[in-house]
Amino acid sequence: MAWLRTAGYLVLAAALAWAVVATRAHLVGIGEQRVQTRWDAQVKDDLRAAAENALELERLARASEARRQAQAEEIAREQASIATSLRAAAARAEQRNRSLRDTIDRLNRRDAELSRASADAGAGPGPDGAATVARDVLGECSARRRELAAEAGSLAGKVIGLQRYAAICQGAP
DSSP states (O other), X not given: OHHHHHHHHHHHHHHHHHHHHHHHHHHHHHHHHHHHHHHHHHHHHHHXXXXXXXXXXXXXXXXXXXXXXXXXXXXXXXXHHHHHHHHHHHHHHHHHHHHHHHHHHHHHHHHHHHHHHHHHHTOSOOOOHHHHHHHHHHHHHHHHHHHHHHHHHHHHHHHHHHHXXXXXXXXXX
């Protein structure tokens, strides 16, 4: 009978061991489910947050691009206005230069007439030839100055426009 009692204790110990292992396996399974549920919820939250962030970044990029486009259009309008002002100033300078050239031509013709008249009448010395040359040089210098001023104004306008556009591209106000 002792062996029966020992066998009973062994069966009881085996049943207890099986119950402990089964309970542990059940609890581990429950823990795994909890962890998996939390993990899945975290992944879902991360994906949702990433999607929201992507949408926000896209919205910000569109707003930034729209702002840059508006600033570029404003620069283009200002450049057109500057170009118009430069053309008007160049036209005024050209008109002043034509007036100066007309005055020089008129003075040169007058001096030529005086020179012929003094040679015919035997009067004193005629007009100075150097004055004619000086007036012609003055007219040429005036024309060249006007051309340089027009070119400098055009280049200055372009440089200013490029600097403003570069500031926009860098994100500076």
